[in-house]
Amino acid sequence: MSVSEEFDRWAREGRDEGMEQRHWHTAKHALARIPVEAGDTVLDLGCGSGYAGRALRETKDAARSYGLDASPQMARNAREHTDDADSAYLVGDFEHLPFEADSVDHCWSMEAFFYARDPGAVLDELVRVLRPGGTFYCAVNYWEESVHSHVWDERVDVPMVRWSEREYRERFRAAGFRVAAQDRIPDRETDIPPASEFPTDEWESREAMVERYREHGTLLTVGVVP
Amino acid sequence: MKEDLMDIICCPVDKHELELDVEERDDEEIMEGTLTCTECGEVYPIEDGIPNLLPPDMREEAPA
Ligand SMILES: C[S@@+](CC[C@H](N)C(=O)[O-])C[C@H]1O[C@@H](n2cnc3c(N)ncnc32)[C@H](O)[C@@H]1O
Numbered sequence: 001m002s003v004s005e006e007f008d009r010w011a012r013e014g015r016d017e018g019m020e021q022r023h024w025h026t027a028k029h030a031l032a033r034i035p036v037e038a039g040d041t042v043l044d045l046g047c048g049s050g051y052a053g054r055a056l057r058e059t060k061d062a063a064r065s066y067g068l069d070a071s072p073q074m075a076r077n078a079r080e081h082t083d084d085a086d087s088a089y090l091v092g093d094f095e096h097l098p099f100e101a102d103s104v105d106h107c108w109s110m111e112a113f114f115y116a117r118d119p120g121a122v123l124d125e126l127v128r129v130l131r132p133g134g135t136f137y138c139a140v141n142y143w144e145e146s147v148h149s150h151v152w153d154e155r156v157d158v159p160m161v162r163w164s165e166r167e168y169r170e171r172f173r174a175a176g177f178r179v180a181a182q183d184r185i186p187d188r189e190t191d192i193p194p195a196s197e198f199p200t201d202e203w204e205s206r207e208a209m210v211e212r213y214r215e216h217g218t219l220l221t222v223g224v225v226p
Numbered sequence: 227m228k229e230d231l232m233d234i235i236c237c238p239v240d241k242h243e244l245e246l247d248v249e250e251r252d253d254e255e256i257m258e259g260t261l262t263c264t265e266c267g268e269v270y271p272i273e274d275g276i277p278n279l280l281p282p283d284m285r286e287e288a289p290a
């Protein structure tokens with residue numbers, strides 16, 4: 001199935017808002033770190049419900065935020081969440097960015113990068129569209145060291161790329177980024193039931209669930225364009 | 227979409243400039259129209275205020 005079709009289905013089922021709620025636990029900490037200045041143009045790749053662009057407009061006074069998603073239904077839902085014409089949404093493919101060179105100040109992406117068929121192409125495109133000094137804040141909950149996340153690829157009908165932390169750094173550098181930071185942001189908000197309630201439908205043991213959320217959390221890799 | 231988006235968008239395939247044709251406006255936003263690549267001639271639709279700039283091979287045909 002194509003990403004547009006798969007995520008159109010998710011969007012029709014209203015799953016974009018569930019993602020927003022779950023991802024916000026760690027996304028808000030990462031978004032707060034992006035060095036957006038008043039007047040900047042920011043881009044959100046695979047924006048889903050579009051919450052990140054709206055947050056950067058509201059909290060950091062970005063002049064314009066653009067959310068790009070391959071699913072037309074996601075973009076329609078995202079647009080309905082706001083009356084702000086400077087929080088805009090586009091349908092597009094992050095491997096073929098419809099933006100001119102040096103036109104964007106900062107880029108954010110949460111839980112979307114690994115859906116790329118060619119992740120190197122996404123990084124090349126970002127190095128092209130970001131201005132010198134521009135950053136890419138790439139957040140993922142699915143990666144090699146986060147062992148409990150590995151089962152997810154069976155639940156989604158599109159292929160997923162599973163890099164290690166080192167591969168993220170190496171591939172960012174190979175595309176022309178400097179790696180400014182990489183760390184794991186723990187999710188301290190997802191409710192973890194007492195040990196007596198395990199195993200649950202999702203989790204064998206409480207330890208595994210604690211490791212997934214409180215220790216692995218979200219991997220954030222920050223690339224800067226020289 | 228607002229017209230100032232034209233400052234930064236381009237054809238996703240060859241990165242050339244796009245030409246805007248407006249069919250319907252609502253205050254400051256363009257609701258319906260097209261974006262045509264000045265190089266390859268590909269026509270990208272603007273529907274319900276949202277430009278669709280997927281490369282042609284990823285864009286599904288709109289249901290009849
Ligand atoms: C798991 S959702 C995450 C949405 C949102 N960033 C969030 O944090 O809730 C992944 C999104 O990436 C989008 N996506 C997947 N492949 C894409 C591509 N090649 N180009 C643009 N968007 C894509 C999907 O349509 C989907 O909306």
Ligand SMILES: [Zn+2]
Pocket residue numbers: 237238239240241242263264265266267268
């Ligand atoms: Zn073109």
